[in-house]
Amino acid sequence: MKKRVLISVSNKEKITEFAKGLIDLDYDIISTGGTLRTLLDAGLPATAVDEVTGFPEIMDGRVKTLHPSIHGGLLAKRSSTDHMKQLEENGISPIDMVVVNLYPFKQTLEKEGVSQEEIIENIDIGGPTMLRAAAKNYADVTVIVDPADYEDILEAQRQGTLDGNKRQQLAAKVFRHTAHYDALISRYFTEVTEEEFPETFTVTYEKVQTLRYGENPHQQAAFYKNPLNSAGSLATADQLHGKELSFNNIQDANAALEILSEYRDPAAVAVKHMNPCGIGVADTINNAFQKAYEADSISIFGGIVACNREIDNFTAEKLSEIFLEIIIAPGFSKEALEILTKKKNIRLLELEMAEKEATYQKLTTVKGGVLIQDSDAGDIAENDVTVATKRQPSEEELADLLFAWKAVKHVKSNAIVLAKDQQTVGVGAGQMNRIGAASIAIEQAGEKARGAAMASDAFFPMPDTVEAAAKAGVTAIIQPGGSKRDQDSIDVCNEHGIAMVYTSMRHFKH
Ligand SMILES: NC(=O)c1ncn([C@@H]2O[C@H](COP(=O)(O)O)[C@@H](O)[C@H]2O)c1NC=O
Numbered sequence: 260m261k262k263r264v265l266i267s268v269s270n271k272e273k274i275t276e277f278a279k280g281l282i283d284l285d286y287d288i289i290s291t292g293g294t295l296r297t298l299l300d301a302g303l304p305a306t307a308v309d310e311v312t313g314f315p316e317i318m319d320g321r322v323k324t325l326h327p328s329i330h331g332g333l334l335a336k337r338s339s340t341d342h343m344k345q346l347e348e349n350g351i352s353p354i355d356m357v358v359v360n361l362y363p364f365k366q367t368l369e370k371e372g373v374s375q376e377e378i379i380e381n382i383d384i385g386g387p388t389m390l391r392a393a394a395k396n397y398a399d400v401t402v403i404v405d406p407a408d409y410e411d412i413l414e415a416q417r418q419g420t421l422d423g424n425k426r427q428q429l430a431a432k433v434f435r436h437t438a439h440y441d442a443l444i445s446r447y448f449t450e451v452t453e454e455e456f457p458e459t460f461t462v463t464y465e466k467v468q469t470l471r472y473g474e475n476p477h478q479q480a481a482f483y484k485n486p487l488n489s490a491g492s493l494a495t496a497d498q499l500h501g502k503e504l505s506f507n508n509i510q511d512a513n514a515a516l517e518i519l520s521e522y523r524d525p526a527a528v529a530v531k532h533m534n535p536c537g538i539g540v541a542d543t544i545n546n547a548f549q550k551a552y553e554a555d556s557i558s559i560f561g562g563i564v565a566c567n568r569e570i571d572n573f574t575a576e577k578l579s580e581i582f583l584e585i586i587i588a589p590g591f592s593k594e595a596l597e598i599l600t601k602k603k604n605i606r607l608l609e610l611e612m613a614e615k616e617a618t619y620q621k622l623t624t625v626k627g628g629v630l631i632q633d634s635d636a637g638d639i640a641e642n643d644v645t646v647a648t649k650r651q652p653s654e655e656e657l658a659d660l661l662f663a664w665k666a667v668k669h670v671k672s673n674a675i676v677l678a679k680d681q682q683t684v685g686v687g688a689g690q691m692n693r694i695g696a697a698s699i700a701i702e703q704a705g706e707k708a709r710g711a712a713m714a715s716d717a718f719f720p721m722p723d724t725v726e727a728a729a730k731a732g733v734t735a736i737i738q739p740g741g742s743k744r745d746q747d748s749i750d751v752c753n754e755h756g757i758a759m760v761y762t763s764m765r766h767f768k769h
Contacts, residue, residue, distance in 0.1 A: 264356035267291040275301040277409040324385040333392040356401040357393040397430035491613020501606030515565035521665040527551040534688040540681040544568035550682040570595040644760040652758035656735040663714035668766040674716040675700040716766040718742040729755040
């Protein structure tokens, strides 16, 4: 008996060539409406699915292959005499291969101004049902969901290597595909019905690339992207120069983009190990970078710099004088590119900076599970702070306090940032006690601590940090407030004429 293949594809790319190959390998083709027309138009012989089912396609294609004549043919175990007998009794012939790709649900979701009705109509029902049936019965049935596999399948058929192993690999691909497809549908419905933390949590990502290694060379790693909304992220950046990004590059560059999204004026951020080592905001990107560089001219070595304006030749000259892993910007002038591409090892990424992101869900894996929380989109404006001390901050101090507050949000806790004139001058990151972080920031600032603003990501449990700040010459402090011993810190501030403001918002980052 000749083998039978059912072909029902939404994406008709390369399908006639593939069908022709299958006919040459002695397959009979069964096909659905639009696919059948494509094959017949190409002069290829094929039978309509309704001839096989004895039932017309109905409800605008909502029901076409959902029939026992199809699913019996796909699901019968060839090794079971019972199954084979039942096929015969019911006049059903086995189907040996299924070639299906699904209604373009994701592409429909991404369409501008798309209606809910159109989205719903693009949920494929018959396609996944056939794919799943064939994949379940991979021992007897070959299932193909990806046009990229057509040539390989024809070759394997010709070579006689389309064996159980190969069919199981194809089945695994199908189950990944249908799970991904369903995850997008479930995400859409979950968003529409506004359930933030449903009883099960399904996520799906698409592979961008396998990475050379993970955080360390003995760890394997890959980069996957969000299938929707990856605009303004590293997954969509244009790499203009340099070798492939590493795992650590991606983490650091992502941190740089998140920090940069806080600032509207020309800003430059230098990042090391996911902490900012220098941030500068100024009237031009050249001046902003100069500030970011001078903030800590030692730590920037081997770091990542992200800027929110096009890189001009002046900035490029300065950038080219230091060893940097990556430079990210929304653009590079022609001259800047000429200067920077002379450096073989630097990676240049062009990326349209996205608007500051609304809250999104952040996932952190823990042993045995995952923690999910809203991203820290918390922000404050000038009017949101309350002054806790006798002295009010001056206008300049308040501007520096708000600048430092935006920066400290992105520093690993316990975090202290010192800033002056829209430039970080000291960053204390990731210490196990607050005074430790403050000591590092103060020491790094040196003389620049005099007259600087200090930001703390969480309240002061005791007055020691304020005492250290006063001793170093800090004149204004921003912190959440809310410690039982707030008054002790206020007293120290008043004693030294420091202006201290509360944000009533904490920015822990572990
Ligand atoms: N309802 C059904 O029985 C059914 N059977 C197959 N499909 C889908 O119909 C599409 C192909 O349709 P056509 O050959 O008419 O262009 C494929 O994406 C396939 O997955 C169906 N459509 C959606 O559910």
